[in-house]
Amino acid sequence: MARKLDPEEKIVSAALGLAAVQGWSDLSLADIAKAARLSLSDLSRHFASKAQILAAYGRRIDEKVLQEVSTEDMTGEPPRDRLFDVLMMRFDALSEHKEALKRISADLARDPLAAAPLLRPAMQSMGWMLEAAGIDSSGVAGALRVRGLALVWGAAFRVWLDDGEDQSKTMAELDRRLRDASTLMTWLSRFDPRRRRADKSGEEAA
Numbered sequence: 001m002a003r004k005l006d007p008e009e010k011i012v013s014a015a016l017g018l019a020a021v022q023g024w025s026d027l028s029l030a031d032i033a034k035a036a037r038l039s040l041s042d043l044s045r046h047f048a049s050k051a052q053i054l055a056a057y058g059r060r061i062d063e064k065v066l067q068e069v070s071t072e073d074m075t076g077e078p079p080r081d082r083l084f085d086v087l088m089m090r091f092d093a094l095s096e097h098k099e100a101l102k103r104i105s106a107d108l109a110r111d112p113l114a115a116a117p118l119l120r121p122a123m124q125s126m127g128w129m130l131e132a133a134g135i136d137s138s139g140v141a142g143a144l145r146v147r148g149l150a151l152v153w154g155a156a157f158r159v160w161l162d163d164g165e166d167q168s169k170t171m172a173e174l175d176r177r178l179r180d181a182s183t184l185m186t187w188l189s190r191f192d193p194r195r196r197r198a199d200k201s202g203e204e205a206a
Contacts, residue, residue, distance in 0.1 A: 007045075008046050009060075011032060016100040019100040020099040027050065055117075079135055083135065084175060091160055156174040
């Protein structure tokens with residue numbers, strides 16, 4: 001017997017199903033409620049906007065990745081390799097709704113105001129991906145890592161949308177972007193006041 005979906009799952013699933021067929025811009029909350037077999041009043045108890053529905057979908061993807069990471073042994077892998085693995089897990093988790101994501105991404109690219117509320121949830125997701133890879137996302141340095149990873153993810157995501165099942169182009173793009181980001185972060189770390197103080201202390205001790 002199939003697992004019974006909770007109302008939030010039904011809404012998210014209905015929204016993605018409709019988006020794959022008719023796009024995102026012209027999709028109304030009433031359309032989504034009807035497809036989920038819920039009243040508009042029921043839907044309003046869970047979500048106030050389509051952006052909130054997409055944010056909920058993103059959180060579900062975060063959860064899937066974090067659960068998968070908990071079963072993986074990444075001991076001994078360099079940070080960049082761990083991050084590569086985590087982000088590929090995320091692409092795998094998204095693959096079920098790839099057609100919907102193509103339509104949604106295309107519509108949001110033409111409507112910056114509709115995309116704006118999704119920026120914060122997207123950054124939060126990138127923070128979780130860093131943590132899943134064993135990389136600190138807190139503080140000023142963590143905030144820089146989150147923003148850098150968001151750029152890496154965005155570039156790889158655009159490639160993934162039109163990539164084949166083997167995801168070879170996505171992997172190549174992701175690897176290249178992570179290498180570039182790693183080089184940049186290494187260079188920026190030279191200007192970290194804490195590192196400069198530590199270096200100075202080492203010189204004085206010598």
